[in-house]
Amino acid sequence: MEKILRDGKSMNCPACRHEILFTWFSHLNRENQYIYSKDGNELFVRNNLFNKYLDNNSNKDDLDKKINAEFSNFNIYSISSNVKCHMCGFVFPEIYPNNLSARINDDRPVVIDGMQLRTERGLFIVAVQKPTS
Numbered sequence: 001m002e003k004i005l006r007d008g009k010s011m012n013c014p015a016c017r018h019e020i021l022f023t024w025f026s027h028l029n030r031e032n033q034y035i036y037s038k039d040g041n042e043l044f045v046r047n048n049l050f051n052k053y054l055d056n057n058s059n060k061d062d063l064d065k066k067i068n069a070e071f072s073n074f075n076i077y078s079i080s081s082n083v084k085c086h087m088c089g090f091v092f093p094e095i096y097p098n099n100l101s102a103r104i105n106d107d108r109p110v111v112i113d114g115m116q117l118r119t120e121r122g123l124f125i126v127a128v129q130k131p132t133s
């Protein structure tokens with residue numbers, strides 16, 4: 001699998017203290033929207049992922065159902081999900097838990113070292129390293 005290499009930062013998992021290297025994908029196209037897997041660490045990015053499913057009554061459960069129906073055989077994605085510690089599985093808190101519109105329009109997903117990135121161009125592994133300088 002092709003690697004995407006990024007410089008990032010280091011933090012310790014709040015649960016197990018394992019070191020986690022992370023960064024933000026800050027160069028998505030405006031049209032790109034993203035969702036994380038519920039288990040494991042996969043980030044799925046796609047143009048206008050949510051837009052065609054949105055209406056005035058949209059809620060997170062509806063979106064999860066529609067996204068999974070179209071893109072996943074195993075119901076793996078959730079708009080409430082986030083990155084997880086590879087060591088202990090700690091799930092980082094949901095961003096914008098009470099603001100669906102802000103979450104959908106967020107264009108800076110967090111990525112951590114070793115996570116899988118799924119895009120329309122294929123699958124990638126994200127490798128995050130600490131800057132050497």
Ligand SMILES: [Zn+2]
Nearest residue numbers: 013016085088
């Ligand atoms: Zn941990």
